[in-house]
Amino acid sequence: MKKLYLLLFIAVAGCNSTEKEPEKAFFSEVEIQTVFEDSISIRAIEIMGQNVAFAGSNGKYGLYNASQNSARARQQKYDSLVPEYRAVASTEDDFFMLSVGNPALLYKTGDDGTMELVYKEAHEKVFYDAMVFWNNQEGIAMGDPVENCLSVIITRDGGESWEKLSCEVLPEVEAGEAAFAASNSNIAVVGEKTWIITGGMASRVFFSPDKGKSWEVFDTPIIQGEATKGAYSVDFYDEENGIIIGGDYTAPENNTANKAITRDGGKTWNLVADGSSPGYKSSIRYVPNSGGNEMVAVGFTGISYSFDRGESWMDLSEEGFYTIRFLNDSVAYAAGKNRLSRLNFR
Numbered sequence: 001m002k003k004l005y006l007l008l009f010i011a012v013a014g015c016n017s018t019e020k021e022p023e024k025a026f027f028s029e030v031e032i033q034t035v036f037e038d039s040i041s042i043r044a045i046e047i048m049g050q051n052v053a054f055a056g057s058n059g060k061y062g063l064y065n066a067s068q069n070s071a072r073a074r075q076q077k078y079d080s081l082v083p084e085y086r087a088v089a090s091t092e093d094d095f096f097m098l099s100v101g102n103p104a105l106l107y108k109t110g111d112d113g114t115m116e117l118v119y120k121e122a123h124e125k126v127f128y129d130a131m132v133f134w135n136n137q138e139g140i141a142m143g144d145p146v147e148n149c150l151s152v153i154i155t156r157d158g159g160e161s162w163e164k165l166s167c168e169v170l171p172e173v174e175a176g177e178a179a180f181a182a183s184n185s186n187i188a189v190v191g192e193k194t195w196i197i198t199g200g201m202a203s204r205v206f207f208s209p210d211k212g213k214s215w216e217v218f219d220t221p222i223i224q225g226e227a228t229k230g231a232y233s234v235d236f237y238d239e240e241n242g243i244i245i246g247g248d249y250t251a252p253e254n255n256t257a258n259k260a261i262t263r264d265g266g267k268t269w270n271l272v273a274d275g276s277s278p279g280y281k282s283s284i285r286y287v288p289n290s291g292g293n294e295m296v297a298v299g300f301t302g303i304s305y306s307f308d309r310g311e312s313w314m315d316l317s318e319e320g321f322y323t324i325r326f327l328n329d330s331v332a333y334a335a336g337k338n339r340l341s342r343l344n345f346r
Helices: 002-008
Strands: 030-048 051-056 060-065 070-075 085-090 095-099 104-109 115-121 128-133 139-143 151-155 187-190 193-197 204-208 216-219 229-236 242-248 259-262 283-286 295-299 302-306 314-317 323-326 331-345
Touching: 030 060, 030 070, 030 095, 030 314, 030 323, 051 085, 051 331, 060 085, 085 139, 095 128, 104 128, 115 151, 128 187, 139 187, 187 229, 193 229, 193 242, 229 283, 242 283, 283 323, 295 323, 295 331, 302 331
Parallel strands: 030 085, 085 128
Antiparallel strands: 030 051, 030 331, 051 060, 060 070, 085 095, 095 104, 104 115, 128 139, 139 151, 187 193, 193 204, 204 216, 229 242, 242 259, 283 295, 295 302, 302 314, 323 331
């Protein structure tokens, strides 16, 4: 892990406890503690031990050290270009960040404590949205189509090299189908299974049962048909139970056809809380250890919570965030415009 320590200034610390966890209660409120502020839009965060890595606009990236309650950021340029990073991921050894726009730039932690460019793709249509690792050796990133299929790159060597999948392997996209780089949560993985969501003119789920070797695609009832509409975020609690949320960020109060769940591994999806709050959200996550019953969704419209698999929702805060990740079953981190915050749910 020494490479990441050098790069982000501080070690990733963990903690273990042998004490029995108390029985979990439903949430009724959230305390928000801002732990980092800067002139940066953060749409991608990664929990690393007890700490949080992030990357965002203005070419900035960094790490929040929970034990020291401090964060520092650096800037990663490419020549004179200042990229915007909207996808991050990590292994035990390295931190990764991927930029949007042309050219796509994927950096990993380098041996000398600086970021090392491991993948570059130049194309007028290139736009990557999300990234995640299945394990310490294998990872995946996805982006908008530059041909007639989604852009999908995969590593099998711990992120040292990345290869783009041929459109012969992937299902063909529909005209105007793409994805939203809103929260680094267009991809969900459980074991060897992978789900990728799209939006725009079609809102579908691309599914791989074997870590990207083969693919099929399933329809969803999520709102679609315009460039700003569709599925923005997906999460799976286990191999069968998943949730999608989205909507239309230009009409955030619209709460029809923007939330759906699956109980069969993504093959079929059913709308939940249709016509009820919340409206548009950019990121959703299951609450750990909740049996798939509880979930929290965030967006620039605030924080919402469900304890009944998305059937009903409670607004916990009007404070806006773009993305959320859970540390445990009562603490999460969320990021948005100019800040990273710790969310304490009670």
